[in-house]
Amino acid sequence: MAVTWERAVPDPGPGRIAAEDAATAAVLGVRRATDEAGGKRRPVVLSLVAITAALAVFDLVGDHVGLFFAHLALLLFTIWMAWFFLRPLARSFPAVEHLVTTLPWRQVTARVVRVARVSWLSTVVEIEEPEGFVPLRVWGLPAAHRGMISGLATAWVVGPHESWYAIRVPGSPLFWTARRPGKALSPGTFSERVDPVEITRRTAAWRRWRALRPYLSPVFTLVTMSTFGIGWLTTSTVWVVVVVLVGYQLLLTQKALRHRKPDLRLPALVQHTRAWTRLTVRVHPWTLRLDGTAEATAAVTLPGEDEERHLYFPAAPVDFLSTAAATGAVWVAGSSVVPGTPLAVGFPGCPVLAAGEIR
Numbered sequence: 001m002a003v004t005w006e007r008a009v010p011d012p013g014p015g016r017i018a019a020e021d022a023a024t025a026a027v028l029g030v031r032r033a034t035d036e037a038g039g040k041r042r043p044v045v046l047s048l049v050a051i052t053a054a055l056a057v058f059d060l061v062g063d064h065v066g067l068f069f070a071h072l073a074l075l076l077f078t079i080w081m082a083w084f085f086l087r088p089l090a091r092s093f094p095a096v097e098h099l100v101t102t103l104p105w106r107q108v109t110a111r112v113v114r115v116a117r118v119s120w121l122s123t124v125v126e127i128e129e130p131e132g133f134v135p136l137r138v139w140g141l142p143a144a145h146r147g148m149i150s151g152l153a154t155a156w157v158v159g160p161h162e163s164w165y166a167i168r169v170p171g172s173p174l175f176w177t178a179r180r181p182g183k184a185l186s187p188g189t190f191s192e193r194v195d196p197v198e199i200t201r202r203t204a205a206w207r208r209w210r211a212l213r214p215y216l217s218p219v220f221t222l223v224t225m226s227t228f229g230i231g232w233l234t235t236s237t238v239w240v241v242v243v244v245l246v247g248y249q250l251l252l253t254q255k256a257l258r259h260r261k262p263d264l265r266l267p268a269l270v271q272h273t274r275a276w277t278r279l280t281v282r283v284h285p286w287t288l289r290l291d292g293t294a295e296a297t298a299a300v301t302l303p304g305e306d307e308e309r310h311l312y313f314p315a316a317p318v319d320f321l322s323t324a325a326a327t328g329a330v331w332v333a334g335s336s337v338v339p340g341t342p343l344a345v346g347f348p349g350c351p352v353l354a355a356g357e358i359r
Contacts (some may be wrong), residue, residue, distance in 0.1 A: 009171045009323050009350045011107070011156070018158050020098040023322035028100055030292040031093060032317050041334035067196030092139075092177040094264070095164035100175070103158045105168070105276050110155035112145070112146055125149060125167065127157060136165055136178040144351035145169045145176075146203035147194035164190045165252060171199075174319045181263065189237030196349035197274060200333075204344065205315075205349040211260040259295065260315045262342060262355035269333055269344035269355075276331035276348045277303070283325040297329070302337055302358070309358055316354040320345075323352055332356075 012021050113135065114124035123141040125131040148169040149155055159165030160180065168175040174178050186261050286294040293315040301309045311330075313320075325331050333344040339358040346353035 009347050011103040018105050026318050026322045095161050096166045099158040099161050099166050105156040110149050138178045142206045150192050151194045200270050202352045204270045207263045207266050211263040273333040275335045313356045320354040
């Protein structure tokens with residue numbers, strides 16, 4: 001099958017409460033678990049802010065100018081991280097949960113007008129409402145999903161509730177928090193040329209980034225412990241402590257995320273793919289992890305065979321599983337399917353992708 005803009009992922013049913021859609025309900029469950037986990041991290045982040053501030057004060061009083069500026073930079077970075085991630089998380093999830101459990105999805109004309117320098121941090125999308133185009137600031141919108149808005153000029157929203165919206169793009173059941181800015185934004189324009197092949201490439205890159213992102217935590221620990229320790233202990237003692245802590249954290253991260261290693265191969269698997277092979281599947285029940293993925297299997301019969309095989313996914317994301325279960329079909333990147341080899345499995349022209357293997 002050649003890649004076209006004919007989307008294999010169905011749009012949400014009009015007129016139904018958003019959470020009555022099975023895919024939306026699954027994504028909401030992941031968001032709820034993530035919000036609860038984020039709430040547990042808030043005291044840790046706030047304690048780190050307090051400790052860093054205290055060290056900066058001690059450096060200033062003790063006339064350690066170099067250490068003062070190092071701790072001040074770390075303090076400002078920590079405050080920014082806490083403000084950017086914890087503040088929207090604390091305020092947005094109750095509003096979004098209220099929206100998707102009480103209102104239906106509605107389709108609107110949409111256009112991307114501004115993208116942050118680090119694109120996944122913040123995107124401004126304008127949607128057409130009865131009073132005209134309304135700007136929404138969307139947090140965490142990946143480039144692949146942004147490309148769906150740019151390419152199709154449409155989106156699905158629920159809201160507003162106060163100034164909050166939930167927004168999803170065509171071709172994906174994932175939704176993001178959006179908010180109408182409190183003050184008027186300066187006019188902006190953003191233009192990008194995307195096609196279904198580029199959407200798949202961006203999705204593969206996003207899946208790889210999500211597999212690698214947790215490893216930033218040991219790097220942050222390395223920087224933090226180094227700046228905390230310099231000038232307080234001997235150099236050798238500092239680095240012994242740093243190496244032990246960072247090594248231990250790397251081991252924990254590796255153990256917790258080894259199921260996502262196959263995602264690292266996705267960009268290479270889809271780099272030159274312009275054809276897909278459709279497979280009819282029957283997805284077996286799965287249990288989601290906190291990271292929104294699940295180890296899952298699906299029964300599948302390959303073209304030209306009568307024997308049923310198993311399509312195995314070590315870390316299938318919730319949007320992929322819910323879509324595959326609802327449609328009873330998936331597409332494998334390439335014109336042929338070879339059992340026992342790594343496969344990119346998804347939906348052509350849609351930002352939904354997983355790493356799998358025929359067994």
